[in-house]
Amino acid sequence: MSLRSASEGTDELSIDQSATSLLQGSSENEAQFSSNKYPYIRRALGTVALLCLFPISLVVIYGIFQYQGKQLVPKSRTFTCGNTTVDAQQNNCVYDPLAVSWVPRQCLDSKSLQEYNDHGPWEYFQNKNRSGKIDPLDLGFEMYYTTIREHVVHCAIVWQRLHRFTTGSHKNLVFTSSLSESKLEHTEHCSRMLIKWVDNFNATKLHELGTRNNPGFQTCSIAEK
Numbered sequence: 001m002s003l004r005s006a007s008e009g010t011d012e013l014s015i016d017q018s019a020t021s022l023l024q025g026s027s028e029n030e031a032q033f034s035s036n037k038y039p040y041i042r043r044a045l046g047t048v049a050l051l052c053l054f055p056i057s058l059v060v061i062y063g064i065f066q067y068q069g070k071q072l073v074p075k076s077r078t079f080t081c082g083n084t085t086v087d088a089q090q091n092n093c094v095y096d097p098l099a100v101s102w103v104p105r106q107c108l109d110s111k112s113l114q115e116y117n118d119h120g121p122w123e124y125f126q127n128k129n130r131s132g133k134i135d136p137l138d139l140g141f142e143m144y145y146t147t148i149r150e151h152v153v154h155c156a157i158v159w160q161r162l163h164r165f166t167t168g169s170h171k172n173l174v175f176t177s178s179l180s181e182s183k184l185e186h187t188e189h190c191s192r193m194l195i196k197w198v199d200n201f202n203a204t205k206l207h208e209l210g211t212r213n214n215p216g217f218q219t220c221s222i223a224e225k
Contacts, residue, residue: 079104080219085141088217095140097122098154098161100213102140107220112161119153122146128209140215149206152197155190162187 081093081102088095088102096103098116124144126132134144 075224076221077106077224078219078221079106081217083217085215088140093217095215097124097136097139098157099216099218101216101218103218104220106222107218109161109164112157112164115160116153116157119157122150125209128212130209143212143214145209146211146213147207148197148210151193151211152206155194158186158190 079091081088081091081104085102092105093102094105094108095101096108096113098113122136124134124136124139124146126134126142126144128145134142
């Protein structure tokens, strides 16, 4: 009895040790599997996160550039005199004989206009033969003629006005209409006219009617500070 019991006890002990070894081996395998498995999972999750963050980053960067771009471009208010004298009067425009145009009151350069008037008095006529004299307060409703001297003074003071528009107190003002005296074509025209009169100066002819004026309509923008 005792030998069999000892043998049976030995067998049971061996079975328990084998089971323990199997369990330990299984745990070690699971641990090894887990240690090999998790790095791949972490890398996969990291890749997914980067793929998700990349488009978000692009959207954020684009938004920053858009915002900065808007900040660099100053806001402005635009004023127009339309295309007719009725439009001009309804839009609170005034006729500027120096610009030969209806100009929004908000954009009128009164200083240069006053200087222009100080070199007068100026006469305006409906016809080149000096018939149909027009009151200065009634200018802007029809074509009219002025003297050559008026044309010379016009060019000289317009250049002063242009300088103020670009560097002085009016540098936040931009005229956008095609009839603006700030256009290069107007400067070239005045330059040619002055050179012509310097080369062929005749004081008596300065008072002849030689300039035909067709009133225009201006549009301007003022940058907000």
